Every structure is written in C-alpha cells, then in structure tokens.
Amino acid sequence: MTNIRARVAAILAVAAVALAGCGDDSEPSADETSTEAPSEAPSDEPSTPEETTPQFSCPPELSDTLPESLDPDACWSHPDLERPALIDGTVFALEPDASDPTTARHILALDAETGERLWKSEVLPGAVSALRATEVDGAPGVAVLVTENDAGDALTEASTAWGYLAWPADAGGGDGGDAGSEDPAFQPEVHITVPQGENPHTDVYWTDQGVLAGDQFLATDATEFTPVNRDPEPMVVGQYDLDEYFAGVSGDLVLSYVRGIAYTDDGSENGDTYFGWLARTFDGAEAWNTVASTPNEEDLLFAEGPTQMTMVVGPYLLTITATDENATAFEVAWLDAATHEPATPSAADLAGVQPIAADSGIMASTGALLSPDGGHLFVAWSTLAVIVDVEGGTVTRVPTDFEIHATTADDSTVYGSTQNGTLTVDLASAEATAIEPPHESFDLVDSEFGVALLEGGVGETSYLVGGRRTDAG
Template sequence: MSVSPAGRAPVPYGIWHNVSRDDERAHVDREDPLDMSTTRGRIAALLAVAAVALTGCGDDSDPSASEPSTDAPSQAPSDDSTPEETGLESPCPPQLRESLPEGLRPDACWAHSDLERPVLADGIVFALEPDASDPTAARHVIALDAETGDRLWKSSVLPGPASGLRATEVGGDPGVAVVVTESDAGDALTEASAAWGYLAWPADAGGDDGGDAGSEDPAFEPEVHITAPQSELAATDVYWTDQGLLAGDQFLAPGAAEFTTVNRDPEPMVIGDYDLDERFAGVSGDLLLSYVKGVAWTPDGPENGSTHVGWLARSADGTEAWNTVTGTPNEEDSLFGEGPNQLTIIVGGYVLTVTPTDENYTTFELSWLDAATHEAVTPTPADLAGAEPAAAAADVMAGETGTLLSPDGTHLFASWSTLAVIVDIEAGTVTRVPTDFGIQGWAVDDTTVYGSTENGTLTIDLASGEATAIEPPHESFEMVDGEFGAAILEGAVGEPSYLVGGRRTS
C-alpha cells in the first residue's frame, strides 16, 4: 500500500549521513554525489585521529545546500546569564509535546532551543551552541545527557566556522570532533593565514564537576588539535568516512597525526575522444573510489556508441589502483540503452552495486566487491556492522541518494527519487518500499528506518519494507542510538527551533 502522509515538506539530502538536518544544510558543494547525509542512524562509529584511534562512523549527512541558521536572538544574554537565559531548558515545553516523535514520553523528555548540528552517541548528545557574546558567528561545542538533557560541559569558542560536527572516539571513549576553518590573518588554528582545523573532545571533557552555563563555564580545550593548509576547494567540502576524514584535498587517515595531500582531480579515463564521467564516492582504506559511467560515441551516430560503467580506485596521488570499468554497445529502445542503471554504495571496506533488472524496478541484482582488491565477495552482517554507507551515484532515476545501515549490519536502506529499497545483507535480497514519494531516511535502528517524504514523516519496517505514516503533528526521530532518541522540531518563522530527546519507549 502506498503511503502519502500529510505534514511538513522535508529538507533535501545533503552531504551528511546520520547527523542532524542542520548538518545536511551545511553542504554547499552539490555537484559531488557523495551523500553523507542520510545516513544518520550510525553516528557512533569511530574515526581514528592522531595518537588516538578515531574511526569515522557513519548526515549529514545529511544530509539542502543552504547554511544552517545563525539568526541572533532578539536580546543577547549577558555574560552572567543562566541556562534559561541562553535558551537551554531541560523540561519539554507543553507546546511541543503534541509534536514529539512517537516513542518519546511527554513527561520524560527534554528540549533545548536554538542548538545546531546535533549528533547522538553512547548516551550523549553533542551540538553547537551560539555564543552569547556573538550569537551570529561564534559557536561552542556542548555535551548533553541524552536521557535528561542536562548540560555536561561546554567547550571554548570555536576559532572559526564549523564545516561539520561528528561523534567519534577520543582516547578509547566517546567524544565529538568538529572541522573548522579560519582564513583571517593571525589565524587561531595555526601560524598560517588560512587552515583547516580538526578539533576533538572526549565525552567527559568537563571532568567530574561538568560545566555550568554562562560565564562560569570552564573553557575546555580540545584534546586532539590537528591542522592543515586550507585547499583551494570550498571550506565546506568535507567528507567524513568510515576510514578517515577528507577535507578539501587533505586527508586524515586513521592513526595519522597530520593531514596528507590527495589528488582529487586526476587525469580522467579517456576512451577515444571522450572523457568518462567519474563520480567521487569516498575513501576506503588508502584508496579513493569513484563510480564511472560515460558514453564514447562513434562518428556514425549515438546508436553506435558504447557506454562504459564500473568502479575506479585511485591512490592518494591519483594513480589508478584498479578499475572494473567495462564497455557495452548502446541499444536503441532498450531499458539499458546507454548502459545499466545502477545504485552504487561504499560500505566500509566493500563496494555494492544494485542493478534493477526490469523496467518497473521491482527486481534487482546485487554485486559486492572487496574495495582493496576488487575481488568478488559476499560480506556478512558482522563484516558490515558499524559501517556508514556512502552512495556514489544513483542512475536509476534523477535525484539525491541516501543510505542507512542498521547497527547490527543486517539491513541496508537506500533511497533515490521516488524509489526506496531495503537490502537484506544475509539473504542477499532486495525489497522495494511501497511508497509513491521519495523517502529521506533520517535514522535507523535494528528494526526500523525513521524518515520523511514530501508530505510528512514515517517509519519503515526493515524486515517487511512496510511504510507507516506518522500522524501529524508528531514527527520522526532524526537520531537514534540504542535506547535514546532525538529530533529537531522546527519553529514557525521568527520562532526558535527545539532539539528534543530522551529515553525511547519500548
């Protein structure tokens, strides 16, 4: 049965996976097809950095292309402001209780206004908070108890605009990381006048006493502080991956103490007089992976052209490591007249190709490759658990692509345009979700996808693919992590938005 719930129009996918809608709004480079947005249910996987292992998990995600709102409150709090004066309230206001995600108890949830880019991991919500002295520009990183909403600590003011917030592991414990940029003279991150900065805090940065709101807050400095020269690419061109952080043309590999330069603009594959279209997908191990689909025409006309399709792996310097690109003659009046329509996804150390086999897109074939060797494999849920999938391209239909992997690795959700499917990893089967609208997945647990369509919010059962509309004014969870959940409730024009959360009911 098709589902078309009524309600709020969704925010389009952006780069960020398994993070907040604000993170999805932060991405401005819309031409790169990597969609790290949807995938917002696997926030707590790890990104190894410096001497501590920070293994990137997996919105924002997404993740529209506009920047998150930095509207100032009507009156900036004074330096001796209280938590209430800074917009940090813990109990859930009565006016929000009818809009809460199903699964949050109105009498046992919390709400904080005007927080940005929240992520949830291991019982802690991390977010950006405007600074009282400069709410239009300056930001702190804050940590909140996911059950009570109590503030645990607040960082010092970030030295520049934030390109993305990420839950990570710092020194073996939960933590948070943020990439910032500073381009003014006298840069706060490095002696250079322009730089990337990677900053990270452990979840217990506030110590046993935590940190109070207002001027009494300790200014906790990051435990990880790594910088690199800012590349020519846009400051927001940041990719969090399972196996490292790619910021512009600088890559921070697991266990590395500094960024290294990678070649994001190598010589393209050429067939005759035609450059093939490479779509960068992300990083796996020490390889940069792209999906290739391009047509090499012949002088006799389009009907005699060949379409070349496959995966291409390059090392950091742009040297080709391997490719599976093959060419097939184009066929007029064929479903695959110019090569097969495919959805291609990186999942940890593997690449997945999903190919529809009929014109109605009801049956599909799956093909897995080991990303390091490009050999055919059949990964198990245990091989994939904890990974964050990243879509390389969606050729089945036009539109942004989103992917989510259940925490136990058993089900992969992928959506593009008006088509959404669930891959059963162990069974090797694909189930199409019966809905007439494009679905954006915000979060996932072991049984359920939480998301939205253009007409409202919904849940999808991973075992059956059944979509169920959430009756308005209720909303969908945007973050889930075990027993806790959270979401952003948007306010009317001129009114604050609220981050709400708490322990989920059974």
C-alpha cells in the same frame, strides 16, 4: 553520569529513613488511629518530587509535535541548538555564543536521557565545516572540523587552515562545567592544522577511514593531513571523457564510480555506455577498475546502462542492479575495496559503518542508511527505495511511490519523511507506516534514546528535544 548517581543515592537515602521508621515499636496498631504526624529525620538531600521533575522538560506547547515515541512527560528540550549528533547516550550540538550568535559557536555535550549539560567547549576558532559523533581514544565523543584563521607561524595572516578538534564525552568531568575553567579536560584531544588547499572549506566529508577536507585527507589515527589529487585525468574512450562520481576513501585508495557514454567518432552510431568502479592512489594514478560497457542503441540523451545503486560501505563496494525493466527484482554484488575481488561481508563486518552513495554525484547522502548491527541496508534513489538483507543477500523494494528521505535507523526501523509527511519503515518487512501529523520523525536514534530538531517558523524558537524512546526494544 556522576550527577545521576548522586540523585539515585539521595532517593535511596530517603527510602532508608522511611524504612527505619517502620520498625518503631511505638507505632500504632492497625485498630488504632494516630493523631500525630509521623516524625521525619532532617535531611539536606533534595526531595523526591524535585528529583523527578526534569530540569529541561519539554514545554507543553511541543507535546503535539514531538516524535510519537517520545513521552511528553519525560522528555527534555533545549532552545536554539544546532546540528545535533548522538552516540552511546550522549548528544552533542552547536550552541551559539551569546556575545556573537551569528558566527561564534560552542560544542555542547548533553545526557541523552535527561538533557543535562555535561560540558561546554570554549568558543570554536572558526566556522564549523562538519560535526560528527565518533570515538575519541576508544570512547564516545565528538569530532569537529573548523575553518581557522591566524593559526600559527607557518601561515600568513590572510591564509586559512583546517582545524580538527575532538572531545571525549566526559571532557568536562562528572560535574560538567564552563569553558575556560582550569580543568585541562576541556582542551580538545586532537588539534591539527593544515593549509586549506584550493577547494572551498564547505567541501568536507567524513568517511569510515577518516576525514577528507578539500584536497587533504586525515586518516583516523593520523597526526597530519595527506594531500589527495581530487582532479585526476579522467578515463577517456575515443574523444569522450567518462563521468566519474567520487565516492570516498578506503585505505590508501580514492574510489569513484564511472558512468558515461562514448559515442562513435563519426556520430553514425550511439556508441556504448561505460559503468563500473575505479580506484586511484592519492596522487591520481589508477590502481584498478571494473569498468565495463554495454551498447547504447536507443537513447541519445541518457545512458542505457543498467539501473543501479552504488555505494561504499566501509571497506566494501556495493552495487545493486535491477534485473527487470520495472525494477522489482535485484541482484547485489559486493567487492573488497582494496582488491576489487568479490566479497561476502557479514553483518558483524559492517556493524557501525556509514554507507556513502556513489552514483548520484554527491558525496554524502541521507538515502543510504545501515542498521547499527550491520544486518540491513536501506537505500533510496528518486522514488525507488529498497532494503538489503546483508547476510541473506535479498533485496526488498519498499512499496511507496514517493521519494523517501531517511534520517536515521536502529536495528529494526528506518525513520524518515516523504513529500506527504514523516514515516517509519520496518527493516524486516519493508513496510512503510505514516506518522500521523503533526508528530515528527526522529532525526537521530541510539539504542533506547531518540533526538529530534523541531524547527520553528520565521521569528520562532527552534527546539532540540530528546529522551528515552517508548518504542525501544
């Protein structure tokens, strides 16, 4: 934040000049009236009023739609930025390139408080498959996956490769700068390519262990991708294949949740519902499973097994099971992903982890959010939303009849939306509070800063807005 330090130094310099003037013996007494304007020492430093006016301030027309905890007089905005990510006071986003705004993109790094540009990458070599705020060499940064053409001698002109690029937050140096400068810090810290495989390039997922791109996995500290068998032989009971919902990667294991029905061979009975965790090695061989069964006597169309929400939470597997018909009481069970032994993680064990829902059939889900301190987990499925106190072992249902789409969370609050508008959910009490329209919820929060993407209508400008939150603890 060299520019911020420079502005502070300038303000202090002006203050020092003013204080020096106060010690002048010729200053008139309190009973006298001075007819001369006070002298000012010449200075090349910018004036204080100019310094307190944000360069990227929010347009007045956005004031009514900003998140209610974003001060309209102290926020910043940038038009037409895409897919923001926020970490440790730095916002990263995609910026269309002026020469080809339909396909070419830069990565832009912004100061989360002022909106000032810190740096801009060169044009990315292909379509962005995924972008995530993360650590780069132990410091805040951004990692990007792209689809890259003509990536080297090992590939034909027609082939496509994955490119993994990562930049630290200070890639442009203290003064920022443009892509293509001679500053070598603009080069990505990591640039790895690998043949794409059979899966489409949009099939990209981030986990706490690394990046899964199609059927290739890149561990956090690895220098090359490892092939993963994403289509192993399924579990079979009698003549029925059991459904597996891919959940993620932990260590050298690929994790799935099994939930399916196996009817009797002659069809005279409804058979059993099977459910539980399944771990495979990267080559598809089964490592362990906790799959159990229960009679399915009442429903020929849907599994009658327990109402459950399942997810991977870092190195742990979590199952939340309703213990009554109306899903008002719950039990939680944690397993160590490596050993499938029962576990009792602490908040510190989970701090900074991003949970991944497993039973919905989708890899990434905004319905599962963990507070940054690891203390509370928010989980939503259909109209059921609950908060898990990790160390207390309790589960509290959020009193709402609408599906909640959670977007972000801090240590005390979840920000999200329902079909009726945006809202917050208190993690301690599970109380949901509507945000009065037309104000919006934050899309991202990080300590004292917040960011939201205000989508414009057809033909209108969209804005990325942010700044210091007035509700930050």
